[in-house]
Amino acid sequence: MSQADRKRGNNEPVDTSKTIAFSINGVPCTAYKGESVIQAAQRAGMDIPHFCWHHDLSVPGNCRICMVEVEQDKGDPWFDIGCNMPVTEGMRVLTESDTVKKLRRETMQFITLNHPVDCGICNKAGECILQDYHYEHNGKASMSIDRKNHATKFFPLSDRIMLDNERCIMCTRCVRFTHEVSESHALAAVYRGDHSLIRPAEDANFNDDAYSDNVIDICPVGALLSRENLDHARVWYTKATPSVCPGCSRGCSIDIWHRKPEWALKALDPQLNSRIERVTPHENPAVNGPWICNKARDLATIFERPRATQAMVQGTPVELDEAIARAAGFVQNARRVVALVSSWGSNEELEAFAAAFAPRLGGAVTAYAKADHVPQSGEVVEDHLLIKADKNPNLTAATARFPLAPADLAAALAGADVVLVWGEGVAQASLPAGVTVIRLDGYAQEHNASAHVFIPLSIQTERSGHYTNFEGTVTPFEACFAPKAPVAHAAELFPRLAGTVQLAGAGA
């Protein structure tokens, strides 16, 4: 039994080698040994409503909405919650019987009793499970004519997360997350009955939890809200583009949410149309499961840094094509070119680089893979869950093709007359004087003007590709926005620099 299984207490480990035959609503299904009814139903494509149950957390069984009926050979049917009901051989489960529907309706009445139903101003509206279930399973006004309980609104759980206790339905997903996944033990349920509140635990600081923002996603209602993204955009105006977090070599699958083109703002700042509204995990069992760290949430701080939009030759703005032609001239006529290859390039770009320079690699051209980003001060370097010390998305693929740049860069550059710097992480001071420097980068940096030739590149959100994570798992990402200014795509640029356009077949 794994550490996680042990913590989950009630959960039996699932044994996929043994199957159990049973039926749901008369449809024959198979479950693995140790699976609960809700898990087996979900694999069979039938969703039993649930609030508190989460497939990666323990089973608390407190929301009571997943109540199902089990037909008995003799006697009254048996009702219990599907999330905590082990599947037994020949069990006949009913999820849509009249009694089950009635129980769901009653539970929805209870859950919405003290919920403010302020969907109109709630950030979760549109992707709220409570909202969906209300229409699906209840759809009626509350039976209560009494006042609702009031509780704290706008409670700052941490610098990143705000809690609205009135909307909270006490499913305790967030509490269990901090105990079972992030292990910060930062949240707790305090008080009793309908005065129960989620609160920070006394001896822990939720700010120290590098995974804290996951509780926003797993909150089935709008109780936990991101303070950063609060009121940024209604979810139905935004769409998710699958992507990969470049924050470390784990390469977590993420969804980048941005405004739908058809809902583009015309009156306000057009920059808002290509803004990253938020980042959420894109469930990927092979890499990150359903979680991502807070760095991934803050990808805007990486991708929305000031962009380099202007090609330059010795600090003088020129047309992109002219800059490329000048750079190609330097590269092709050099006696010895040293290229520092970006570990933020996609597999396709690395392949394009290798293919473009293949005829001269090992000869006049020497290529080194380099780490564009190193751990910043205050950043979690490495931990038990997801975060890796290598803060680049594709160093694995880069070092598979090129040797890693030595720590002593000066020695590696000795004798070179052209240095091609692709990406970040190489300060101007570390390059020998007198050498011709060609820089390719997506972001505006002071040293861009010091290079002999500077060519602006597209960034991850403007192109698609694949990254290979530290375990060798390849994950695709897609383009979210079109580039705002004429910038080069690295994969198309390299054949032109190397003069192998015809060989690579890429268009000029």
Place this chain on the structure above:
Amino acid sequence: MTAPVTEPVLSGRKFFMNHEVTPTSHTLADYQARGGYQALAKVLKGGVAPADVIKEVSTAGLLGHGGAAFPAGRKWGVIRPDDGEPHYVCMNADEGEPGTFKDRWLLEQVPHMAVEGLILASYAIGGRHAFIYIRGEFDLPFHRIQGAVDEAYAAGLLGKNILGSDYSLDVVVYRGAGSYVCGEASAMLASLEGKKGWPRNRPPRLTVKGLYQKPTVVNNVETLANVPVILSLGAEEFRKTGTPKSPGTQMISISGHVNRPGVYEVEYGYSWEKFIYEDCGGIQGGRGLKCIIPGGVSTKILDADQIKGVTLDHNAAVAAGSQLGSGGMIAIAEGTCMVRLARVIQRFYHHESCGQCTPCREGMGWMERVLDRIVRGEGRPDDIDRLYHISNANDGTTICSLGDSAGYACTAILDHYREEFEYFIKNGRSMMDGQLAVEDPFAGAVPTPLRGMAGAAV
């Protein structure tokens, strides 16, 4: 076993209240003088196997005294002493059901019987550690049971190699923090583990995964205190007490409008009316009995007619439409306003609902708000239906049985006294206004100083 006894034996036999209560009667010396710890000696020195202890308790038909009347022997029998895992016995001394204070008497006056029972139960299921979870508000009972445990350690009745045998047991007395729901076995274990006192879903049962995920038996104080009685008398002799289906005695704590409230030990099968009108001296001020809460407020209320001819045992109480529950009886005199009573009870459930599962967390507060409104004179005609609706939606949908039964109390009162609610809703005042005039039986009495306070002899 002899042929089943058909007539209830009303010998008035007492197991716990069979000695004079003196300032030292709770001590080890006095208990041993009364024959205490001889059952333990018989088992440990006489080489009685653990399975035989379970068999004896099963044969005796000992029922749990915590409220659900689950056969103790069957609960113990689930545990396999030789499965290589640690097993625990927890004594549930978190007596929180309103109206119940019989365990308090046991803990104060015969703590060693409970400790002896705990040792025997642990021996029976192969436990090396046992716990006593005592209600935080209990002060003297805590000092008495802790004192009993300390005395037992000093006398070699606890610790390593008890009475020179191979069996060792350590007992920890743990004080709760004052939560009703921690009287529920799984919530109690969660509290013992240092977690929030929230009940746990079954399956798995506690006898499969209990304290620290190990097989655990949770028994009430009175249940465990019965064990040495059974083992010293023998199962057959024990069964001669009480009725065939409810053998033994029941500690009953009665409060409310009776002339002599207090703790009584009655044999199962004793006449209910005789108990109320003779043992407890009838109703204050010579008034009639309106109704009775048989075993803590979670059990359904019975009116005066329903207890006529009924005996005090589990089967008879169930046949009458309620349960004996935890033995916390509350007598209610004619003239009591049942609407206000329901509200007081509901306030308790609202206050003590643990807040884990939805129906009880939301439903109890809702019911209290509805009843509050009725008592304020703002009731609506559909409020009675609303109360039934909430209680029905709560029934059978909660994690623990306390949540299930939390709505019964109000609806049982509604079943019997619907007209009082209708009157209150229609007229905005109680049907019973000014009719209840019972004098306080303790008026003018000098309050006894709190015993067991720091510095006092306990």
